[in-house]
Amino acid sequence: MTVNSLSTQVRLLISCHDKPGIVAAVSAFLQKNGANILQSDQYSTDPSGGMFFMRVEFDLYGSYQLEDLRHSFIEIASEFSMDWRMEPASRKKKMAIFVSKEDHCLLELLWKWKAGELKAEIPLVISNHKDLQNEVESYGIPFFYVPVTKESKAEAEQEAIKLLHKYEIDFIVLARYMQILSPTFVSTFPKRIINIHHSFLPAFIGANPYAKAFERGVKLIGATAHYVTDDLDEGPIIEQDVLRVNHRYTTDKLKIAGRQVERIALARAVTWHLNDQIIVYGNKTVIF
Template identity: 75%
Template sequence: MNTNTNIRAKLLISCLDQPGIVSAVSTFLHQYKANIVQSDQYSTDPSGGMFFMRIEFDLFKESYEFNVVREAFEDIASSFDMEWTMDLASRRKKMAIFVSKEDHCLLELLWKWRAGELAVDIPLVISNHLNLKDDVEAYGIPFFHIPVNKANKEEAEQEAISKLYEYDVDFIVLARYMQILSPDFVGTFPKRIINIHHSFLPAFIGANPYAKAFERGVKLIGATAHYVTNDLDEGPIIEQDILRVNHRYTTDQLKVAGRNVERIALSRAVSWHANDQIIVHGNKTVIF
């Protein structure tokens, strides 16, 4: 098969587990002359649980247009009451980055993006401080300074939302953005805001996690990437990672270790989201 004549697409499905789902989906794709190149599935409980599936498939350009196939799949989806998305693998999602003063997560994402390791477009970076303006603009990315304080928080969020709509952003990454987003903001972008938390949630939530970790004499330093919900630091977890430490580490050394693991966990989570490898169900994620 000559892949140069094909269009690669990705299909994500979640629904109640029931007989015939895999057969119906594969038969549908066969009818449209699609070739399945990868298929993953997971069932929470074969007897009435949830069913999750991710398929990558190729369409011959001379056979059927992608939009025709996507529209036709609605009948299959309705018959099984599916939540689903189907998108072209070639479509690069537009990712906005929010950041405050710390640069380690931001620079990790920018470096991976420039190196071609992160398949997204980054149309803008928004910050409540000016510290990282030069770093961002050195990559040729527009930087917008939107100060936030108690008096202007609602106005600042509306300004940020306007910018996100203007640049047609698909999802948002909080790369150590030290502001709590309002329910209105979160509700505008459900399941589309990724945060990195500087501890191994649910331990040490809130402020000063490394000081708390030092006081407890922890032996592992972790970081958690998760989707943002209205419950602070309690959204669906995407990725967690750890580094081993010991009694010789000072609070500052724990912070250095923490920054290293934050970069790793966040970049993985962003990559999985960009590649349509995540299905959110309730307060959990299924990652293929």
């Protein structure tokens, strides 16, 4: 049996205040514990006292176990006051998709998932409308209809939370889910809810951004994928994309053109989250 057949690929993500010796300490630790570094990326906001971010991919060989490695790393993490996590690359994260009536972002994710481009499990899709049930179930994915009204919003969110816990969901994607989530819901899944907003934020926050863009006579329209926080459409931005338009575009044409940008931006953001390429710091993200 070859050495490679016994390896486990792992991703290590680190954020802490910058100081000399971090890279050397991490590299020496991994070498000492039977790891072979495949890729290492780092970024410092200011080498003279700013924040330091690092992402390392490595193979862990032989009898070395990931849980033991995590436990041993605590000493170095404490020395540098690190915020860190160590994830096995082989584990597929469980992704729940929330959707309302529009299908373009949902279908983009399902197509990529079926083609093997999204290394994830999709245990369920939750919607406040029944319109896309047949489409979702054609992929063999359970569809849950959870209607939301002003009076039933709290109960609906609790029902959704129970489903998410039941299926042990790792993170949630709002694929044009046209509901504002409560602080209770957001706090239950911190930094684990990705939304696509059909505007190049911070412009045109909230509802009907294409109508607002048309009224403003914009020459670029865009879409923004971001993590959800209690502040509407103001969470840490993961990805943005734009498309050039002109005075001939009506509001409806802007919507049609915008759907393509939304699909691309959301799919990229989901891919980066799945690949552990994102570190959230404050209201920003570092993407490796």
